[in-house]
Amino acid sequence: MSSHAPNIAIIGAGPAGLMAAEVLAEGGAAVTVYDAMPSVARKFLMAGRGGLNLTHSEELPAFLSRYRDASSWLEPAIRAFPPERLRAWCEALGEPTFVGSSGRVFPVAMKASPLLRAWLRRLATQGVRFELRHRWTGWDDGRLSFATPDGPRKVAADATVLALGGASWPRLGSDGGWVSILAAQGVTIAPLRPANCGFSVAWSDIFRDRFEGQPLKGIALSFGERIVRGEAVVTRDGIEGGAVYALSAEMREALARTGEAILHVALRPDLATADLISRMSAPRGKQSFSNLLRKALHLSPVAIGLLQETAKAQGLALASLPPDRIAALINGVSIRLTGTTGLARAISSAGGVARSEVDADFMLRRRPGVFVAGEMLDWEAPTGGYLLQASFATGAAAGQGVLTWLRGAGQAD
Template structure:
């Protein structure tokens, strides 16, 4: 159930294995978040080697060995081979990110739906799951236009996504359905999201929408190199997304991070470059260190920095500029969610222990990963795994 990458994959595997599959989705069509993801180039997976790839996945109670074996069973090459089988060739960028050569999601989604038809998957859209009554068979209550319907199923795979971009159908309403059944679900939280901070008006006037290129962001002993974007509300970008799991503290969302505005130079080198400066400090720093306009505006306008009266202090700040992040942006705007069904509730086959015959896949499980193709890969692999497990479960629990 759920027509995102996890549910689409699970339906495909189960149907290919001979099950009679119906794919239900709350929206009028499936794959809406996949289409949104494709707007800026669909990053399907990443070309990274297996162990560092697995290390990208995080979560407070992540069962890393289980996830490793799930990803091992369906890794980045398997995903690329599968896409190629649908007629979608892929290419890896120098960053390791893997895209369809067309960069688009729509041709892949169309081919995937065609594959479903060939395999005999029935698609029931406009079916929002309202409740689940476990049993033999399970009874599923759906809201459809104008009426509620009850459907019976021997096995159920839930792949209802997280809680970001609810307009795509991923509303997270399933959290209360599972909690009512006594299943522990970690609250959905924004992951891969921007953070808010108080920019002075003068800074925004000059550099809103400008990148902070080639910086390093550090917190808690971890540093990430990359690019950030100055936005009206704060900052967006890869280094923040990567540090997200350690930046999110449950009680107090505000955290102070440090920004290295010139990571390619050591502190002594920066001091040397600024040697002899005795006036126009920021202008000289910009010229001598080739700082971009956004970095320059920060040194000029952030009230907690300066006044500049020594090249040493300026150099130290350029290498370690403190920034107070107030809070993450709301879940609805995030690229993905952290939280979800706790791993302790799941068998090795991703079946909910308390609900035999009910499996989960995709973003609704309590794992998170940075952008770079790891999200779709995680959903695809868990969708495959849940479907294979469901098939085995059906076989050993078949009616006499």
């Protein structure tokens, strides 16, 4: 860089913002990271409580397909900062990773805090500064405006990276407050919607009170033509869990179109219909119908409860049905979804700054020198490491984009 190091503002101290800060500091820029919260990367730390699924080990073509219609848009950034580079980056911070049985990649420590501490130490040695409790409120005469505990503050920057996240888990800092600021600048923003979210179901009082919080394991969920194996959890107001999240985009859009969606559940997906009929045709003896389901089909109490809930909704007396009808129900449970559980409880959000509003380096076309990274952009992905990978990759791409733009503006050698 030139003798006058460009002054770069990063707004948002999550993975995308911190990665942009690292790339820029390595490039010789003077970097300050601003965040509204009193500490950094709160959502990142929350994600780490469940093991911190950083990325996924599958081949890149399959990996990229997880981003659906945004895959071609994100591909250059992810190819420049792919999963293997993210793993090497973790290793360099003293936090080795491993591949789990599902192909997901985790740090050996299985939590975010050691990785974050090591990262912040590295950023400190690179000269990156942090200004916390600074809530971005827009621009004033070309300068960045912040609301702080000490009153309004204005900051001049040679370039800015916006990495304020989406609108899920707003109590951790990503509240979508930036939408109105950018919309006032004429930036097109796809509405923020819950992604990887749970759904509302009108359970009966008996089922809700007995089975709230219990997992459905070894099931297959289907919606439309997609089938997902995994687990789900009954909540007081509906259903959530990894398999549900994998289908959430399609179900959310169906709800938006028609007001309802039907989720299909196979409780014993590995058993053929003929096998189910054979087991249900065995003499019951003196055992109850529930015991027959438990012993012959190895159904858990919550699975039996869900089966009975479905039969009741259809006006059927489950125990009096012939074996073929029961077999059809066991792998054909229908759950009527009435809505999502909302942004505040979603793992991530869909929507954001439209791809037409940024160039190949993620710079806003309407505001040269302002770049956007992470979940602020209009993409979504399932859980499994894809969310963090794209946040890291777009943060790195935006940081590199700033350096490229500065060279074009004559502020770098």
